Amino acid sequence: MKSLVKEHIEKIKSGKISLDEFISEIKKKIEKIQSEYSPFITIKIENPEKKGKLYGIPISVKDNICTQGIQSTAGSKILEGYVPPFDATCVKKVKGQGSVIIGKTAQDEFGFGSFSVNSFVIPKNPWDKTRVCGGSSGGAACLTALADFPHIAMAESTGGSISCPAAFCGVVGITPTYGRVSRFGLIDYANSLDKIGTIGKTVYDTALLLSVISGYDTLDSTSLEVRDEDFTKYCEENSKIKIAVPKEYFGEGVDPKIKDLVWKAIKKLESLGAKYQEVSLSQTTYALPSYYLIAMAEASTNLAKFCGMRYGFHSELKGNFEEYFSQIRKLGFGEEAKRRIILGTYARMAGFRDAYYLKALKVRSLVIQDFRRIFKKFDVIAAPTMPVIAPRFDEVKKLEPIEAYMMDVLTAAPNLAGIPMISLPCGFVKSLPVGLHLMADHLQEKKIIQAAHTFEVNE
Amino acid sequence: MKVLIGIEIHVHLLTKAKLFCSCSTDYEGKEPNNLVCPICLGFPGSKPKVNKKAIDFGILAAKALNCKINPEIFFSRKSYFYPDMPKNFQISQYEIPLAVGGYLEILGKKIRIRRIHLEEDPARLVHVGGDITSATHVLADYNRAGIPLLEIVTEPDFTSTKEVREFLSKLSSILEHLEIFDPSKEAGLRVDANISLEGGERAEIKNITGFANVEKALNYEIIRQKNLRRIGKKVERETRHFDAETRSTHTLRKKEFEEDYGYIFEPDLTKIEISQSWIKSLKMPELPDKRVERFVKQYKIPKQQASVIVYIDKALADFFEDCSKIYKNYKQLAKWIVTDLLKCLNWNKITIRESRVKPKSFVELLKLIDKGKITERLAKEIIKEYVPTGKSPEQIVKEKKLVTIKGKKELEKVVLAVIKENKKAVDDLKAGRKKALEFLVGHVLKKTRKTADPKVVRELIEKLTK
Structure with a gap:
């Protein structure tokens, strides 16, 4: 697939298109997409103030990333009407490179979900409107698939929120190494897991936006002090990739047709010169529960600040402080947010803290060691992104919370470990896209980009 | 009946910026809610960033209090809902504090220090229409939110109010000598005290501001507990509030079990390594104990007087030394400082720093005595007027026609x-x-x-x- 973004940058540079005309053209397109699929919570198209690497490129921003002057709700009613007084570092960076911010994309409330249904705006799957987009960055992936104009989405993943919707919507999503992109300005879900990444139509597009938003930031103590990289230069074919195929990622719960497609993709890479070997990642089973324990424990503290006192959803001042904030939180939070507050609080209370929260942190170290062991011998790990194709809205409604959490079974471990991963389309099952998941060691984005690009250009 | 007291002291550290953002800490007398930013207001998406200066100050205090400094520290989230908390959790330290296991010697007795840690101060609350239990509403000033607090926790080693007073006075002087604390600031020092009679439950008195109030609160509480025991009643485990106006303590909440703050590691901050070279790079000034020793040696004044001068207030010790440069009868100088000068300062409820007492004019008074122009008895009268006004003693003598009969x-x-x-x-x-x-x-x-x-x-x- 050709990168519209690459073409567009050339055209704007050479003066073949006028930016104003282009913007008014995409405005109409965006409105049409919105009326049919609802990928946006807020549409606001801003002309660029500067020229740079992304001059004239439309960028959508997931709603949990703060944008100065544009409502940022993170998909929650409790932040309805909240207009941040500052830009997230990554937003500042893309604005500095001349991009056209087009609005804020839909998501599960605070990132709590895998279908983008836990919110007040619910995007529909571009391939079948009766199906979900995946989540939590559902709006970002939905818009990316539907846009027939150059566009890249800024998304965010805690436990699979970039890979999942990218797979369900048939687009490319990169989740970088934890700390690669500053989280300053990201409305927290679980701070030790949250990663801002990108979704695009091609590997090149995602790599381009990632190059712009990466880098050390003094405002985020957990951001990594590594040198800046131009990830687009890794969009090159590499025939010497060593691939690990973990058997735990092809288990019972995974749709056999998806397994077949992923195996086909691996064989394809082999035919292009890669070598693969089946391996075992024995800690995989423990990754999902420990991911949820850590994520919920952190989330339950992050959500405490929303109490109708300083910003966001307010109501008439009645009763004492506790009565007031309880009422605000009762009305403002959705069901899933409430569930995670309760579960997360439970996991960190005296008497349970050792058994749940602290044990989950230990498991996390083991999961990282597990991956490290594999990456000593291999460049990338290949697996299906999701165990199923995008489910229908009515199917999702019937799921018990635990069944919904099981959706993250293949994405939880790499997210818990903070390693980079990319999901890219590798075929269709029942006319719905399937994602190939490639993972690499910390800071080895280069390897997944090379492997993904190699597959992409030969598909 | 033996009394057991343990205290937690919270002091504002004298950093220019707050603990996790660059807002100014100089909030006294400022318009409320002006020294704030998205970080100290806990706005969505903001992230804390550690002010290393606060850790420097913490290390100095830990060293001065003979503590063991942990080689790697981190911050934790302490969760509870309260309107003074911007995030409804406080960034504090839990499992591994800055330092542990120290002591401070007072009255020949070692008071053990359990731990020292850093945390952010919540907002200042102003109760409107009553006190903490009866106010109709509360105003919050977030200028104070995020100011670095050093929390010092002692073991329950105190057996009297007097020991607590001595401890606080010496501690304050040490922190002042380290130049990390300003005792003249209102709310600069707050104390929580746990008090019990041997064999009984303990009551915790929260948030007592200022030295004088600590003494009053403790005295009241000891009497209350003794009276309960005398009439055969039990002291209940509870948190109490000290009302400075009525000088009494009142039940705030009953405590059947430990409060559960659901601590987690602060995931927005990384671990901080405190290397030996970091510790060594911080210059330790002369501390009160050493200063007392030097005063005894250098000025040949009694140790008891030197201790009073140094432990009460660094400013008083500085005053003594400033006077010593222009007045060489050190014994006379020390005697007058620890007796009449202090008496008058206390009477006027001011510290030497707040007063208009200056070395030049104070020495003038002593010289009048030495020259036989006034008697000591008369000097005692003059100083009463001199301390609050700062008027020249010679001027006072003239104005009141208080000349000593010469012949x-x-x-x-x-x-x-x-x-x-x-x-x-x-x-x-x-x-x-x-x-x-x-x-x-x-x-x-x-x-x-x-x-x-x-x-x-x-x-x-x-x-x-x-």
């Missing part, structure tokens, strides 16, 4: 007149009744408006009645 002849005249007027007393004196002598001295002093030296007067009367 003995002049004094003799007065003495003779008194003898003449008090025949009976003179007879009594001659008969050996000593009281009569004091009676006569009193009359002479009255006539000379206390400008005469009683010792000289006494000798004169004895001589002239023989």
Whole structure:
């Protein structure tokens, strides 16, 4: 697939298109997409103030990333009407490179979900409107698939929120190494897991936006002090990739047709010169529960600040402080947010803290060691992104919370470990896209980009 | 009944910026909610960033209090809902604090220090329409939110209010010598105290502001618990609030079990390594104990007086040394500082720093005594006016016409007149009744408006009645 973004940058540079005309053209397109699929919570198209690497490129921003002057709700009613007084570092960076911010994309409330249904705006799957987009960055992936104009989405993943919707919507999503992109300005879900990444139509597009938003930031103590990289230069074919195929990622719960497609993709890479070997990642089973324990424990503290006192959803001042904030939180939070507050609080209370929260942190170290062991011998790990194709809205409604959490079974471990991963389309099952998941060691984005690009250009 | 007291002291560290953002800490007298930013207001998406200066200050305090400094520290989230908390959790330290296991010696006894840690101060709350239990509403000023607090926790090693007072005074002086704390700031030092009688439950008194209130709160609480025991009632495990106006403590909430703050590691901050080279790079100034030793050696003043001067207040010790540069009778200087100067400062409820007492004018007073221009007795009167006003002592002497009678002849005249007027007393004196002598001295002093030296007067009367 050709990168519209690459073409567009050339055209704007050479003066073949006028930016104003282009913007008014995409405005109409965006409105049409919105009326049919609802990928946006807020549409606001801003002309660029500067020229740079992304001059004239439309960028959508997931709603949990703060944008100065544009409502940022993170998909929650409790932040309805909240207009941040500052830009997230990554937003500042893309604005500095001349991009056209087009609005804020839909998501599960605070990132709590895998279908983008836990919110007040619910995007529909571009391939079948009766199906979900995946989540939590559902709006970002939905818009990316539907846009027939150059566009890249800024998304965010805690436990699979970039890979999942990218797979369900048939687009490319990169989740970088934890700390690669500053989280300053990201409305927290679980701070030790949250990663801002990108979704695009091609590997090149995602790599381009990632190059712009990466880098050390003094405002985020957990951001990594590594040198800046131009990830687009890794969009090159590499025939010497060593691939690990973990058997735990092809288990019972995974749709056999998806397994077949992923195996086909691996064989394809082999035919292009890669070598693969089946391996075992024995800690995989423990990754999902420990991911949820850590994520919920952190989330339950992050959500405490929303109490109708300083910003966001307010109501008439009645009763004492506790009565007031309880009422605000009762009305403002959705069901899933409430569930995670309760579960997360439970996991960190005296008497349970050792058994749940602290044990989950230990498991996390083991999961990282597990991956490290594999990456000593291999460049990338290949697996299906999701165990199923995008489910229908009515199917999702019937799921018990635990069944919904099981959706993250293949994405939880790499997210818990903070390693980079990319999901890219590798075929269709029942006319719905399937994602190939490639993972690499910390800071080895280069390897997944090379492997993904190699597959992409030969598909 | 043995009393057991343990205290937690919270002090504002004198950093220029707050603990996790660059807002100014200089909030006193400022318009409320002006020294704030998205970070100290806990806005969505904002992230804390550690002010290393606060850790420097914490390390200095830990060293001065003989603590073991942990080589790697981290911050944790302490969760509870309260309107003074911007995030409804406080970034504090839990499992591994900055330092542990120290002590501070007072009155020849070691008070053990359990831990020292850093945390952010919540907002300042102003209760409107009543006190903490009866207010109709509360105003919050987030200027204070995020100011670095150093929390120092002692073991329950105190057995009296006096020990607590000595401890706080010395601690404050140490922190002042380290230049990390300003005791003159309101709310700069807050204390939580746990008090129990041996064998009984303990009550915790929260948030007592200032030294004087700590003493009052503790005294009240000890009496309350003793009275309960006397009438056969049990002290309940609870948190109490000290009301500075009524000088009494009141139940805030019953405590059947430990409060559960659901601590997690602060995931927005990384671990901080405190290397030996970091610790060594921080210069330790002369601390109070060493300063007392030096005062004794250098100025040859009694240790007891040196201790008072140094432990009360660094500013007082600095004052002593400033005076010593222009006045060499150190013994006289020390004596006057620890007795009359302190008495007058306390009477006026001010510290040396707040007062208008300056070395030059204070030394002027001492020189008037030395030159025999005024008596010590008169000096004691003059200092009462000098301390609150800062007026030159010579000026006071002039204004009040309080000149010492210079010549003995002049004094003799007065003495003779008194003898003449008090025949009976003179007879009594001659008969050996000593009281009569004091009676006569009193009359002479009255006539000379206390400008005469009683010792000289006494000798004169004895001589002239023989």
